[in-house]
Amino acid sequence: MMQQFYPAVPHEFRFELNKDLNFSAAHFIPSEDAGQCKEMHGHTYFVNVTVGGDELDAIGFLIDFKSIKKAIHKKYDHSVLNNHPEFENKFPTTELLAQQIWQSIQDILQATANKPTCLQVIVRETPTSYVVYRPRKEDLL
Numbered sequence: 001m002m003q004q005f006y007p008a009v010p011h012e013f014r015f016e017l018n019k020d021l022n023f024s025a026a027h028f029i030p031s032e033d034a035g036q037c038k039e040m041h042g043h044t045y046f047v048n049v050t051v052g053g054d055e056l057d058a059i060g061f062l063i064d065f066k067s068i069k070k071a072i073h074k075k076y077d078h079s080v081l082n083n084h085p086e087f088e089n090k091f092p093t094t095e096l097l098a099q100q101i102w103q104s105i106q107d108i109l110q111a112t113a114n115k116p117t118c119l120q121v122i123v124r125e126t127p128t129s130y131v132v133y134r135p136r137k138e139d140l141l
């Protein structure tokens with residue numbers, strides 16, 4: 001688990017759900033500016049996903065915790081991030097990974113009847129480095 005405080009997202013939804021998950025993956029940032037990160041190396045990524053909504057589904061879930069983990073873990077665990085189509089034309093930095101995770105979760109949420117919203121994704125790449133991604137209003141349209 002992330003073992004740290006979670007930055008709070010301001011919102012007015014009735015319900016807020018948080019899911020922690022982690023996965024192990026390799027990546028490299030093929031730029032001279034990336035220093036040692038230019039070479040292939042691995043991380044255990046720690047992710048926190050925040051979902052908000054006013055309506056629950058028929059069984060009283062905002063979204064099943066398991067579906068969040070399944071979507072991200074199944075996709076990225078024990079993979080090379082650079083090999084995923086979403087990173088074909090961009091580098092798998094922590095920032096862009098957080099944005100991609102947000103998009104994957106948001107797509108799942110939008111396909112449900114109660115349509116909750118992914119409000120925040122935190123990706124911790126190392127014990128000392130993490131990124132918080134929050135969508136802008138226009139990303140939610």
Ligand SMILES: Nc1nc2c(c(=O)[nH]1)N=C([C@H](O)[C@H](O)COP(=O)(O)OP(=O)(O)OP(=O)(O)O)CN2
Binds near residue numbers: 095125128
């Ligand atoms: N803004 C970003 N900067 C860096 C990224 C990134 O994705 N976004 N990535 C890296 C490397 O991939 C590296 O794996 C992580 O770097 P860093 O935090 O420097 O890792 P260290 O464990 O060496 O950090 P210490 O502070 O020395 O513990 C680099 N930068």
Ligand SMILES: [Zn+2]
Binds near residue numbers: 027037041125
């Ligand atoms: Zn790295």
